Amino acid sequence: MWLLQLPSIPKFSTPFLHGGGILRSAPTATTFPAPSAPCSMPTIRAMKSMQGKVVCATSDKTLAVEVVRLAPHPKYKRRVRKKKKYQAHDPDNQFKVGDIVQLLKSRPISKTKTFVAVSVPKKDSTNNPVDDSASDIGIPLESQQQA
Secondary structure (H helix, E strand, O other): OOOOOOOOOOOOOOOOHHHOHHHHOOOOOOOOOOOOOOOOOOOOOOOOEEEEEEEEOOOOOEEEEEEEEEEEOOOOOOEEEEEEEEEEEOOOOOOOOOOEEEEEEOOOOOOOEEEEEEEOOOOOOOOOHHHHHHHHHOOOOOOOOOO
């Protein structure tokens, strides 16, 4: 019988034992101060348009457009040319192989097509901004003056 007798455990007078005392009080709501000014972080916008060259136009209303970009090499930090092909929607079948097109992001049209192909306006290299501003003012240039 002496084995069944357990030694007596001393009783501590602490409020933390058996959930008594201070910890039983209801938790109070912690409020954080509201920010005084709105955050000046810029909004992140995804790339919505790209330019590329048509490499395949054999499918109906679908183009394969190759987009070339420059990206730093992970080890050597030199800029290398990276190419990726995208499928684009061409509703009128107006583009041929070799055309430069602009890809605009749109809703998914099919499993692989999420871009719409749009023609890129040609740049006029003949227009000189100095000549245009002089003609707008009405002052003849030295080359246009007659002696």
